[in-house]
Amino acid sequence: MVIPRRGGRARAMLAAPRLAGLAVEGDTAYVTRGPAAGGKPPALLAVLLNTGAANTLAALPEEADQIVCSERWVVWRRLRRPGLSGVPFVAAAAPVTVIRSAPAAGGPVRIVAVIRGETSFRKDDIVLLGVAGDSIYWRERSGPAANDRTLIRRAPCAGAKAETVVAEAGSRRAALAGDVLVWTAPSLEAGNPGAFATVKRMALGRPGVKVIADWLEPGAMPMLTAGGRVYAQERGSLWRLSDERGEQRRLFSGPSQVMSPVVSGDEGFMFIQRGQQTVVAKRPLTLWARVRSLVAW
């Protein structure tokens, strides 16, 4: 479905079996289609937002769980479960997460990483954070306990050995906004390290890690990215965190602002999925966006 930025009725853009893993870059949406009639294998599709025209970029062995993209690359992941299940101590039969990539302009599909894990005792729950430069960044956890390490790793989208960028015990959230990487960690100020969270920030390609927020609720804090900035939800509030000066600013709060996941952010606005997941709300984030909203109203 697609909704005009100015609001209006949602319209169907593409109908295909088992569409999964949506990502948008510019005027193109990327999505995978499941196996189609006639024995057609799953495929990676590029859909033009203006016209709804779909172009098959590549045939795939499986659909995606999650897609991220940049101007140059489309990267997706898939959790693959082998046939033997229910035996937690047979690590060979544990699910495997496969990260693949393809050039946004079309080209061969590459295997970026194959990550083993996710058993009853290890929750690796691989999450793709985004593409920066020509590298894909993802988060993986090494265990279910609060003090287990979270790794933020990266690998070239063209395929090469992965490297660890961040290793943080007790980290639960991470996000990539432009060339800024942020992640949570247990607060060092709080007496009980698990009670509150701190948010750390690192500019890619530059040394140094900076704490940009502290004393945040650890559980209720999804990290969001929109328009190159990082936002954190805490109960009914939305905080902007990725300020260069280390500021954390509460953008809005209140019971009416209890939010579901952010759909996207663009041109000073954040689009938030809300309520029974049938309403997409548009929220101005900058002064200029507020002025534009008032004028439009």
Add this chain to the structure above:
Amino acid sequence: MQRMRKEVSPILAVVLILVALGAVEGLYWRGLLREEHRTMGAGGGPVGGGAGASAPSVGLPEVIVETVVGEEQAGYRDGATSEGLLDGPAAVAAAGGVVYIADSRNDAIRIVRDGKVSTLVGGRDESGGVALALRAPAGVAVGPDGSILVADTGHHRIMRVSRDGALFTYAGAATPKDDLGMEVGGYRDGSVAQAQFRYPVGLAVDGAGAVYVADAGNQAVRRILGGQVTTIRADGQMKSPTAVCVALDGSIWVSDTTGGSLWTGRPEGPLRQWQPKEVGDGFSPAGLVLAADEAGEKRVYVADSASNCLFRVEGDHLLLVAGQAGSTGAGSADGTGDQARFLCPAGLTAGGRAELYVADYGNNRVRRVRLGRIHLETHRHFGGGGRRGLPRGRSRMPARAKEER
């Protein structure tokens, strides 16, 4: 009636009441007026925390559990056993004072000798399991000729490791590969060079030199003898056989982890399902081994990966040896059998005298269990603390088990 009442002496009445009370107590201590706790089976409490589970029972106080190597935190580090780290030990074998560990998530066979842990073969890399010497080995045993046999589970083969760590294929042929380049396994009987396996896990060797393989992915038990691989018939469908052991009488025992039962029978087959009655939903047998306690009594021991306990097969019952049955039983504590806790104990092997080794998969440790002198009569009558000797986790073995002794 009045005349009758006058004729009953008060002293006689008191004596009769005391006799009656004594009879009731006698019945109580014979177990006829009480519920079972420690044994599992007919009349016993369920193992898991499923519906109908009684209060969790606890293991035997004369059993001692201690950590040999590993910490809760997974890792890969050789060195002194107090410093060594494992990641998902799935199976153990012991011979000549050396303990062999199938360190599955490290893709390695580790050995413990003279207080040190080292890597015999394999090791962790970043290839995602595509180019590994071993891929998530989940079974290890000492072969008929003293060599080390490994269930190379992720490569769907049985391997032989020489003393210096050289690796040879013992049984299993190549199988088709998926799009990641990983073999998916297969099923074929025949010569060791042609046979195929699918996620082989547990291994056992009998006195005749036959090697038994719990072929989990093929839901079958395979036998390697005289260079040929055959499938042992079963009187029913196993779901995921993960361990096998050979009993004193030459019969074999098999753990069906997701099937929640044991199977047993002659190697010629058929194997028949063996399931203690009143087993809760949480019974997921994993490691199996034949071992002797200090009294020299050889029995089959079972690691239950769901209730995190060790049991011993006694007749048609299971005797709780170590751990605490029920949903509260997970943990990592060392101590006596009633204090010790496990987290998904997966592999078992017999060590020295009255000694077991446990691959405690979820705790990333190998544990040693000193069995002591397990005296069933003691547990029946005097098995622990509590009011007037009311045992904590008292055992009442059925008459049949007693006769067997």
